[in-house]
Amino acid sequence: MKLNELHDNDGATKNRMRVGRGIGSGKGKTAGRGVKGQKARTGVSIKGFEGGQMPLHRRLPKRGFNNLYATDLxxxxxxxxxxxxxxxxxxxxxxxxxxxxxxxxxxxxxxxxxxxxxxxxxxxxxxxxxxxxxxxxxxxxxxxxxxxxxxxxxxxxxxxxxxxxxx
Structure with a gap:
């Protein structure tokens, strides 16, 4: 066995899917992102949005208190x-x-x-x-x-x- 003869087992690695390369490729046009809208764009994360309903993190009451004048002894x-x-x-x-x-x-x-x-x-x-x-x-x-x-x-x-x- 020589270094130039080393290789992965058959099926161990897979080439990445190249998206947006035409209708015939199977991942053309919308490139697997569905259609339209904010979520179809890159770099977008809509976390905590509940369709206009008041989000859970704003419905729950705030808890706790940090005393500005507390002494750390x-x-x-x-x-x-x-x-x-x-x-x-x-x-x-x-x-x-x-x-x-x-x-x-x-x-x-x-x-x-x-x-x-x-x-x-x-x-x-x-x-x-x-x-x-x-x-x-x-x-x-x-x-x-x-x-x-x-x-x-x-x-x-x-x-x-x-x-x-x-x-």
Missing amino acids: NEVNLGRVQQAIDAGRLEAGATVTIETLIAAGLCARARDGVKLLGVGELTAKVSFEVTRASKSAVEAVEKAGGTVTVTYGDGVSTRGKPARVVA
Whole structure:
């Protein structure tokens, strides 16, 4: 067997139909497109048209809501903070902010801030500066001897209100 002897099996390939080549060809005149109208032309797609009736996609109600003012926060659990302290990625005495959390690998990027959640145990005395904190997280941090400073926003609020600092 040589390269110039290679070929497909008989009947494996078929020549394409050349349309519009006369009445005798079987696909002449309208070239298999029927007759007249928009759909007989090339490059036309009439999707969702129901003959003048109100289309289905306009009859159905719109659903959902995208809040322009929603905040996208990083959620950090106290258990993960304690693991980072045990591993030496965070200092127990230092103030924990979004920058230190990113450096420790607990958050990928800053987003709109951090919410501190109370899942897990915290034994180290740590002070936090976060955007928001759950009640259980604040209680757990204060029980361990630390403090939580909660700032709503970054000083420049998107809603026109100044940021509130809750100590």
